Amino acid sequence: MTSAVPSRIRIEVLGPFALTVNGRSVAPTAGKPRTVLALLSTRHGRAVPAATLIRELWSGRPPASAAATLQTYIFQLRRTLRGAGLSSRLISTVRGGYRLELPSEAVDVHEYQSLAALGDRAAALGAHEDAARLLREALRLWRGPGALLDVERGPALEPEAQRLELSRSALTERRIDAELAIGRHAELLGELAALTVQDPMNERHCAQQMVALYRCGRRLDALSTFQRLRNGMAAELSVEPGPALRELHRAVIDSVPALDRFTVPLQLLPR
Known part of the structure; x- marks a missing residue:
């Protein structure tokens, strides 16, 4: 993974999908390029096969031009990145697919999971005040009632969104446990x-x-x-x-x- 990614880039999936640079939105508004970027974002740092992207875009019924059209979407996304002052190499071509080269810290899910893990560890140690605070911070990262709210979700993104939403529900239960433990009934x-x-x-x-x-x-x-x-x-x-x-x-x-x-x-x- 490249180390040249500037810290000002931020990808958010806990709510409406967002890609911002210096607080300015640069995410594509067109549906299918947005879906491509969202799927690459949920698997940042990992190769996503072109076949998976095609299946996501056309729900298993791709047109004959699907591979060429996907390449066009990748080209458009790279051009968007260049226009925002970022390197087009953030989306790299790998054997059979593509990869979004971002550090975990640039994605809200990483921060959410890290805070949740710290909160659970504090609760296990009986530090319920710290647990409640950390779990509240994790839940505040959600910006809406669900994940990837404004992205058309197919066979890859739909389970990912459901997984995150179930995680949020479970984390809410554990946060309430911690609040009860410190007398905030x-x-x-x-x-x-x-x-x-x-x-x-x-x-x-x-x-x-x-x-x-x-x-x-x-x-x-x-x-x-x-x-x-x-x-x-x-x-x-x-x-x-x-x-x-x-x-x-x-x-x-x-x-x-x-x-x-x-x-x-x-x-x-x-x-």
């Missing part, structure tokens, strides 16, 4: 109410909401939260909540003292 009530409406079958958010409500002196509301999820699961899925959530429900009924100790309930939450 009252501040979380509004967010948890919204999350349980958006995803009413999510047992973990239900459990987190129950703990937050209980600690705010709203024991009956915590029990109602469980019953609402239980009724929904019975009606739509014909199943019962998992054993961890049922255990938490029993703990709320019995007013188990451990529920008031910030770090202990994390062990009761379903995973």
Whole structure:
């Protein structure tokens, strides 16, 4: 990978796709060149076969001119880079395909994953204040409700976007764990109410909401939260909540003292 890439370049996929240089957008607006650049960006530093790019662009039904058209898109992207004062060699030709030569630090996903890893490490060490801060910083990198929002996603980009969105959901759960561990239950009530409406079958958010409500002196509301999820699961899925959530429900009924100790309930939450 080249070391000549200027630090001012930034690629963002956590929301609308963006390529900026010195804060100025230089990403192509045309759909297919934008898709090519987005796919190269999600695999920066790795070769992307031309066949993969063609499949992404035409969903497995390429025209006879697909290879030549792809070469035209690559030429247009290199010209865009030159126009922004960058080297056209940032997109290199490799055997059978192309590679975007960028350091990981230029891509928002790398920063997001690094912060998430640091936050998880802090949580594992019991440093929940640091964990909450780091996980909040990671989640703030998202600029919209999904990844690659304004890119037409095919068989390669769609799974990548879904993977990132699932990662965001899981990270939100872990960040709330850390917030609960430092006693921010009252501040979380509004967010948890919204999350349980958006995803009413999510047992973990239900459990987190129950703990937050209980600690705010709203024991009956915590029990109602469980019953609402239980009724929904019975009606739509014909199943019962998992054993961890049922255990938490029993703990709320019995007013188990451990529920008031910030770090202990994390062990009761379903995973």
